[in-house]
Amino acid sequence: MPAKPSFDPQRALELARQTFDIEAKALLGLKARQGESFTEAVRAILGCSGRVVVMGMGKSGHVGRKIAATLASTGTPAMFVHPAEASHGDLGMVTPGDVVLAISNSGEVDELAAILPALKRVGVVMVAMTGRSGSTLARHADIVLDSEVDQEACPLQLAPTASTTAQMALGDALAVALLDARGFHEGDFARSHPGGALGRKLLTHVRDLMRSGAAVPRVAPDTPFIEMMREMTKKGLGATAIADADDRVLGIFTDGDLRRLLEQGMDLRQLHARDVMHPNPRLVRDEALAVDAADVMEQYRITSVLVIDAGGRLVGALNSNDLMRAKVI
Template sequence: MTFDAARALRLAHETFEIEAAAVLGLKARTGEAFGRAVRMMLDVRGRVVVMGMGKSGHIGRKVAATLASTGTPAMFVHPAEASHGDLGMIKPVDLVLAISNGGESEEITVILPVLKRLGVPMIAMTGSAASTLALHADVALDSGVEKEACPLNLAPTASTTAQLAMGDALAVALLDARGFRTEDFARSHPGGALGRKLLTHLSDVMRAGDAIPRVGPDTPFTALMREMSAKGLGASAIVDDDNRVLGIFTDGDLRRLVEKGVDLRAVTAREVMFPQPRTIRDDALAVEAAELMEKHRITSVLVVDAQGRLCGAVNSNDLMRAKVI
């Protein structure tokens, strides 16, 4: 068989157009039933149990994962396995979201009477309003499409795209209704980049105690340099007797003094420090320190407590090690 690159590209473009039309077509057919479905999912005391066979099952797994990660407890139960014992996972306090384009998947229809006897409410996502699934459901969402993107109009393509979009619409409406916030999302994704940014506080990554480079204002320059070298921050705080920050001295300040030809043997920390440096509170998020450094083009920042006393220090390397940046 000869490969025709031009034909492949044309089919790709047609696929995009057909699937985009399938998703946009949902808008005109999505009405009050959608609101009732969201209300039912909000009110459920247990979990949203998502079901689907074949390609609809793959979509169902993704929908369940999206719901769970955005504040709606959900799980996927394979309908074929449900007939062989997994129905025990479903309780009367749960709600079933069944996905089937034709609405006649035997593995789903065979368990509909059992779910009814259990008193489990059901939402159907189907392309056929007259199907067995739609007629048994408390609410039916129309996810039908005019045609599949498959040239044979057989392989589930546009229909699964529409199901996925409808599932995402449910998740978005639910997270908004629940007042789900960025911080809530982060708690569901502690291992991801967003989770690290929103759950990592400065107190988790900053240098504290004896690891903080600090000297008094009358400290000779040579002692200041020894403190900087020993602590490895690339900077040192200059503090008063009450541990309040007077200034900071950095590697960059040292380079500028050398370029000016200043006699460093005769100066004190007070004379070379940058006064009133930018500081950040110890209860701030680590990502806030990263944003502060980026905004002001600095590589380290001093951390102070609620009383304004020095309690920590952090540089860009510390944040990189914590995978905040």
């Protein structure tokens, strides 16, 4: 029966710091040992016509799932196959054009060892990530990535801790080297993460969010001031475009402009749109990224921008509320 828990806050902090020290030392040791085998693994994966099939049991399996997900999201097709399931049919997922990344600290996991001959017969390139260079897994591999650690952070030296941290870091290093070699950039990442914040920022264009058609507040330059105010109130944007008959933007009038006129005590009833408009307003193209429109608003401290097409014609309007609703800002 387990002993009754006895919590010592100082002891807990001491163990936490000790864990950080042990795992940091393990990563520095890992860094020093990487060389030709690492570059061979990157070259093999780059030349792979299929996918990277990641395998591992227990904690190494959990790490393997994360590595497969990181590779897949950064431009390298990858999937995780459980070694135990592989011996019961899932080995059919592995094809001759694949690279198998097999992860095991000991290199002697029975479930992996059982399928190594079958994997060799398939004709895949085998990359082993192991802490023992003389293990069964290492002997069967074409390329061996050394993930050895001097000690685990677990005081009992039983729970995989520093060893799984080393595996995770080595997988991240592979993913980073591969994405760089592939010329993978932010736009590629966004396409594989359309539901995330970055995806929204890099895939959402102004035309996707702008108000268009009758929803765009606009008046002609000779529109009486009162009629212009009615247009602003009706469209609810806090501004209106002043455009000519060819849809060319001549200026803009905003709620802020109205406040400034009132402070001056001017008789607004005799004025027209051309008299009070702010000429040469900030404009954005409809094909621009929404995040770029947000940058324009922030840079010039404005809350609305008018949108034009490739021909310079007024096609829409956008304000900061539209961007916030779309979670671009």
